[in-house]
Amino acid sequence: MPHLSPVAPCDFLVFGGTGDLAMRKLLPALYLRDRDGQLAEQTRIFSVSRAGLDDAGYRDKVDSELQRHVAGELDTADRARFLQRLHHVTLDVATDADWANLSTAMTEGADPAAPAPIRVFYLACAPRLFGPISQRAAANGLVEPTSRVVLEKPIGHDLASAREINDQVGAVFTEEQIFRIDHYLGKETVQNLLVLRFANALLEPLWNAGHIDHVQISVAESLGVGGRADYYDGSGALRDMVQNHLMQLLCLVAMEPPSTLDREAVRDEKLKVLQALRPMTGAEVLRRTVRGQYGPGLVDGAPVPGYLTELDGPSRTETFVACKTEIQNWRWAGVSFYLRSGKRLASHASEIVVQFRHVPHSIFPGIDDELIAPNRLVMRLQPDEGVRLHLVAKRPGPGGIRLHPAVLNLSFAETFQSRLPDAYERLLMDVVQGNPTLFMRRDEVETAWAWTEPILSAWDDSGEPPKTYPAGTAG
Ligand code: BG6
Numbered sequence: 001m002p003h004l005s006p007v008a009p010c011d012f013l014v015f016g017g018t019g020d021l022a023m024r025k026l027l028p029a030l031y032l033r034d035r036d037g038q039l040a041e042q043t044r045i046f047s048v049s050r051a052g053l054d055d056a057g058y059r060d061k062v063d064s065e066l067q068r069h070v071a072g073e074l075d076t077a078d079r080a081r082f083l084q085r086l087h088h089v090t091l092d093v094a095t096d097a098d099w100a101n102l103s104t105a106m107t108e109g110a111d112p113a114a115p116a117p118i119r120v121f122y123l124a125c126a127p128r129l130f131g132p133i134s135q136r137a138a139a140n141g142l143v144e145p146t147s148r149v150v151l152e153k154p155i156g157h158d159l160a161s162a163r164e165i166n167d168q169v170g171a172v173f174t175e176e177q178i179f180r181i182d183h184y185l186g187k188e189t190v191q192n193l194l195v196l197r198f199a200n201a202l203l204e205p206l207w208n209a210g211h212i213d214h215v216q217i218s219v220a221e222s223l224g225v226g227g228r229a230d231y232y233d234g235s236g237a238l239r240d241m242v243q244n245h246l247m248q249l250l251c252l253v254a255m256e257p258p259s260t261l262d263r264e265a266v267r268d269e270k271l272k273v274l275q276a277l278r279p280m281t282g283a284e285v286l287r288r289t290v291r292g293q294y295g296p297g298l299v300d301g302a303p304v305p306g307y308l309t310e311l312d313g314p315s316r317t318e319t320f321v322a323c324k325t326e327i328q329n330w331r332w333a334g335v336s337f338y339l340r341s342g343k344r345l346a347s348h349a350s351e352i353v354v355q356f357r358h359v360p361h362s363i364f365p366g367i368d369d370e371l372i373a374p375n376r377l378v379m380r381l382q383p384d385e386g387v388r389l390h391l392v393a394k395r396p397g398p399g400g401i402r403l404h405p406a407v408l409n410l411s412f413a414e415t416f417q418s419r420l421p422d423a424y425e426r427l428l429m430d431v432v433q434g435n436p437t438l439f440m441r442r443d444e445v446e447t448a449w450a451w452t453e454p455i456l457s458a459w460d461d462s463g464e465p466p467k468t469y470p471a472g473t474a475g
Contacts, residue, residue: 007033007432009042009117011106015093015133016124017047018058020228021152023065025183026124029424031066034085035078038429042117046105047088058088093125093133099140106142119147120431127154127161131168138172148431150179153244154235155440158456159449166442179431180445184245185252185438186423186430188412189381193252193352194261196379196387203377204257206356207331213374214336216353217249219381220345222299224471225319229311237291237321241341243452247274248440250337253352254327263437267444274447278326285458290467292320294344297471304344304471318466319343320475323455344471350381364401373405385420386411 012030014022033039047058063083066074089105091098110117121137123130130151137143149169156162169178184190197203206212219241225232232240251270258265280288293315295306307319320342327337354377362369376390386409393406412420430438469475 004036004038005429005433006038006040007043007429009040009114010120010432011043011117012045012120012122012428013048013102014045014122014124015048015129017088018049018051018053018061019124021124022047023062024069025422025424026122026428027062028066028069029422029428031070031079031082032073032421033425033429034082035073035075039085042111042114043085044087044106044117045085046102047086048091048093048102049088050090050092051088052090053088055087059083059086062086093129093136096136096139099136103140103142116144116146118432119144121147121149122152123150124152127151127156127165130155130165134169134172143172147173148177148179148434149173150181150431152181154239155180155445156449157234157239159446159453162445162449166446170442175442176434176436178442179436180440180442181427182244182248182440183423183427184248184381185440186425186427187381187385188420188423189379189385189387190249190252191426191438192387192412193249193379194266198257209331209333209335211356212335213355213357214338215250215253215355216338216340217246217253217351218338218353219246219341219350220347220475221341221343222345222348222472224294224304224344225307225310229307232319233311233315233317236317237319237341237343238452238455242321242323242339243448244440244445246339246341247448247451249352250339251444253354254332254337256331261437263435266437267441271441271444271447272329273327274444274451276327276329276332277451278328279451279454280323280325280458281454282458282461285455286462286464288325289321289323289455289459291318291459292342292469292475293317293466294319294342294471294475295468297344297473299344299472306468306471307344316465318459320345320466320469322475340475342469342475345475346472348383352379352381353377354379364403367403372403384411385413386415 014026016022030045053061066079087105089102091102119142123133134149151169156165197207251273254273255269256272258269293307296309297304308315322338322340325337325339326332326335356375358374359369359372362372373390373392378388378390380386380388389408391406391408392403395402395404427438
C-alpha cells in the first residue's frame with residue numbers, strides 16, 4: 001500500500017461541475033483519493049453550474065459517470081460515501097444573482113464549532129469567467145486567507161489576455177493561493193523525470209551539449225477533436241498543447257538542478273529555461289515550424305472524418321504542430337529541441353527522447369563511429385509508462401564482434417506492480433496541501449505566451465493554410 005498523507009478537511013467548489021472535465025477527470029480523481037482514505041471525513045464537494053440539478057440529481061449523474069470512468073475500481077461502500085459528499089448549486093456565474101445560494105449551501109450542515117475547512121475554488125470553465133468568478137466569490141464573502149483557486153488551462157489565448165486574467169484573479173487571491181494547473185506535471189513519468197535526473201549521479205554529468213545531440217518531445221494522439229471542435233478551433237495545437245504541456249516538459253528536461261525541491265526553487269529554474277528559449281519571428285518561424293490539419297483517413301482500420309467535416313465549416317486551425325527550438329545558455333548551446341504534437345495520428349504515444357552523440361572514435365574494425373547507434377534515453381509518458389535506455393551490445397556467439405542495439409527497459413507497471421494514479425489525483429491533493437511546486441507560476445505562463453505569440457502572428461501573416469495530412473498517419 002503506498003504511503004498516503006491524509007489531507008485537511010476541505011470544501012471543493014467545482015465551477016463547471018457538470019462539464020466534461022469534472023465528469024471525466026476531477027470527480028473520478030476525488031473518488032479514488034477518497035477510496036484510498038486520503039480525504040478527511042468532513043470534506044465536501046459542491047458543483048456549481050447552470051444545470052438546475054438538486055443534490056440527488058447531481059449524485060445520480062456522477063454515479064453513472066463514475067461507472068464509465070472508474071469502472072473496475074468502484075466499490076459499493078466507498079461509492080456511497082463519496083456520493084454523500086456531493087452537492088449541486090445552480091448558479092449563473094456571469095451574473096450577481098443567486099450567489100447567496102452558494103453561501104447558504106456551504107453553511108448548511110457545516111459544524112460551526114469545527115475549524116473552517118480549506119476552500120478550493122476549482123475553475124473548470126471558460127477562462128473569461130476566471131476574473132468574474134473570483135471577484136464575485138470575494139464580494140460574497142467566500143474567499144478566506146486559507147482559500148485557494150485552481151485555474152484550468154488555457155490561461156488566455158495570448159499574452160495580453162493571460163495578463164488580464166492573471167490581474168483579475170490576482171486582485172482577489174495572492175499568488176500563493178493561485179494554482180495554475182497543467183495536468184502533464186502530475187503524470188507519473190513527468191515527476192519521475194525529476195527523480196531520474198536528480199536522484200541518479202549517472203545522468204547529470206552527461207546532460208549537456210557536450211554529450212546530447214538533440215531532444216524530441218512528442219505528444220501524439222489518435223483521437224480527433226470530436227465534440228470539442230468549437231473550443232479547439234479557437235485554439236489549435238500550438239495553444240492547446242505546446243504553450244503549456246510541451247513547454248513544461250521542456251523545462252523539466254532542460255532546467256538546471258534546483259537546490260531543493262522547494263516550490264520556488266523548481267519554478268525559478270523552469271522560468272530560466274523559458275527565458276532562454278530562442279525567440280522566433282517572421283520568416284524563421286516558417287522555416288522552423290510545420291503546421292498540419294487532419295483530413296479524412298483510417299484509424300485502426302476504420303474510416304474517420306477529417307477536421308473540417310467534424311467542425312462543419314472552413315478553418316485554418318492547426319491540429320498538428322512541430323517546431324525546432326534552442327535554449328540559449330551554456331548547457332544547451334547548439335542542441336536542437338524538437339516539440340511535436342498532433343491529433344488523429346497513427347497512435348496514442350507521448351515520449352521524451354534524449355539522443356546522445358555518437359562515440360567519438362570507433363575501435364571496431366570496419367565499423368565507422370557514425371555507424372554505431374548513439375545512445376538514446378526514452379521517457380515514455382503514456383501508454384506503457386517507463387524509461388528505456390538504448391545501448392549497443394555485442395551479439396552473442398562467435399563470428400567476431402558484432403554490434404547490436406539493445407534496450408534496458410524500466411517499465412513502471414512491471415517494476416512497481418502498483419496502479420499508476422491519474423495526474424489529477426496527485427495535483428488535487430497538492431492543492432489542498434498548499435503545495436504549488438507542480439503548478440505554473442504567473443511568470444512562467446506569461447513567458448511561455450511571449451515565446452508562442454510571434455509564432456502565431458507569423459503564421460497569420462503568411463496567409464498560408466496548414467498542410468493536410470491523412471488521419472491515422474504520422475502527420
Ligand atoms: C488537454 C488538451 O490539455 O490535454 C487536449 O486540451 C488533449 O486537447 C489533452 O487531448 C491530452 O491529455 P492526455 O493526458 O490525454 O495526454
